[in-house]
Amino acid sequence: MAKLVFVTGLSHAPGMTGWLDHATPEEQKSLTDGFNALGEKLRATKPDLIIGLANDHVLNMPVDDSHDFCVGTADAWKGPAEWFRDWVNVDPYSLAGNSAAAKALFDGLSGQGYDIISKDELLFDDNWSVPLKYLTPHYNVPLVPIHMNCIVPPIPSPRTCYEFGQALQKIIENDLPDDLRVAFIGTGGLSHDPGGPKYFDVDEEFDRWFLGLLEEGDPERVLSECTPEKMSAAGDGGTSELIAWIGAMGMVGDRKSVTICYEPAIELRCGMGCVYWEMEKEPANV
Numbered sequence: 001m002a003k004l005v006f007v008t009g010l011s012h013a014p015g016m017t018g019w020l021d022h023a024t025p026e027e028q029k030s031l032t033d034g035f036n037a038l039g040e041k042l043r044a045t046k047p048d049l050i051i052g053l054a055n056d057h058v059l060n061m062p063v064d065d066s067h068d069f070c071v072g073t074a075d076a077w078k079g080p081a082e083w084f085r086d087w088v089n090v091d092p093y094s095l096a097g098n099s100a101a102a103k104a105l106f107d108g109l110s111g112q113g114y115d116i117i118s119k120d121e122l123l124f125d126d127n128w129s130v131p132l133k134y135l136t137p138h139y140n141v142p143l144v145p146i147h148m149n150c151i152v153p154p155i156p157s158p159r160t161c162y163e164f165g166q167a168l169q170k171i172i173e174n175d176l177p178d179d180l181r182v183a184f185i186g187t188g189g190l191s192h193d194p195g196g197p198k199y200f201d202v203d204e205e206f207d208r209w210f211l212g213l214l215e216e217g218d219p220e221r222v223l224s225e226c227t228p229e230k231m232s233a234a235g236d237g238g239t240s241e242l243i244a245w246i247g248a249m250g251m252v253g254d255r256k257s258v259t260i261c262y263e264p265a266i267e268l269r270c271g272m273g274c275v276y277w278e279m280e281k282e283p284a285n286v
Helices: 026-044 080-087 101-108 126-135 158-175 203-216 217-224 228-234 239-252
Strands: 004-011 049-055 069-072 076-079 094-095 115-119 143-146 182-186 256-266 272-275
Touching: 004 026, 004 239, 026 126, 026 256, 026 272, 049 094, 049 101, 049 126, 049 158, 049 239, 069 101, 076 126, 080 126, 094 126, 101 115, 101 143, 101 158, 101 272, 126 143, 126 182, 143 239, 158 217, 158 239, 158 256, 182 239, 203 217, 203 239, 203 256, 203 272, 217 239, 228 239, 228 272
Parallel strands: 004 182, 049 143, 049 182, 069 115
Antiparallel strands: 004 272, 069 143, 076 094, 256 272
16 A cells, blocks of 8 residues: 655745745744755655645636646646746746556545546646745655635535545555555645735734644544634635645544744735644554
8 A cells, every 4th residue: 555654734825935035034034944844854754756735726727617626637747837937936847747646546536526627737836836846846756736626616615625635545545556655735825815805914813723723633623613714704715725734634634733833924925834744653543
C-alpha cells in the first residue's frame, strides 16, 4: 500500500510572493521562516508524490459549469498562468504530474458519488504557485492537483470536505502503488475578503480560534463550530477556502495539528499561516 507521510494546511494568498515587502519586517520574517520550515519538513519525508486540494478561483470551473471538485490528470504541469505571473511574482515553472495516480483518485472518488470531474489541462494561479515556491522550490516532486469550488454557491460543506479527505486517505492506502510515499497539502485561507467590505481587514480572532481548534484534534468540534456562516462572517469569498484544510483534517482524523506560524497580515490582505500533522506517531482514529 502507498503511505501518507505528510499532511499540511497553509495559506496561498498572492501577497506572500507578490508584495511581501509591504508587510512589516517582523511579519515577513515570521512567515518566510515558517513557510520555509514547513517546506523542510515536507521534503524531509521524501515524498514521491504530492496530492493537493486548493480553491479553483473560478479559473478552470466557470460559474456556469461549476463542480465541487476537479482532479488534474496530466503528466506535466506549468505555472503560473501568464495572466497571473506579475501578480504572484513567481517565475515560470514546470513540474511532473502523475496521470495514473490521478485517474485512480478520480475513479475512486467518482464511484462514491462526489460531484467531481477531471481535466488534463488546468491553469495555475496563486493556489499552487505560492505553496510550491516554498514547499518544493526545485519543483521536483510530482503533483496531482485537485481543484475545488469554494466560491460559487452551493459550495461543498465542511463535512463533505472532511469525508472527501477520509475517502482520499483510503484510496491512497488501498489503490495507489505499494511503497509510494504521498504528501498532502490543503491550501487556502485564512480570513480574507477579496474585493469585499473586509478587503482591508483580517479577522485575527477567528484565525487564532480556527488554528486552536485544529490543535485540539477534535474533528467533530471543528465540523460543528466552523460553519460556513462563521467563515463567511470572517471574510466572505475567501475564508471559505479553509474547507481545504478541513479536507486535510479528514485524512488525519483525531491527530492534533502543529501551528508553525501565523500573522494577521493586513498588508497581504489575508491572515497567513501554516500547520502540519505529525504522521509518524501512533495511528489516529479516522
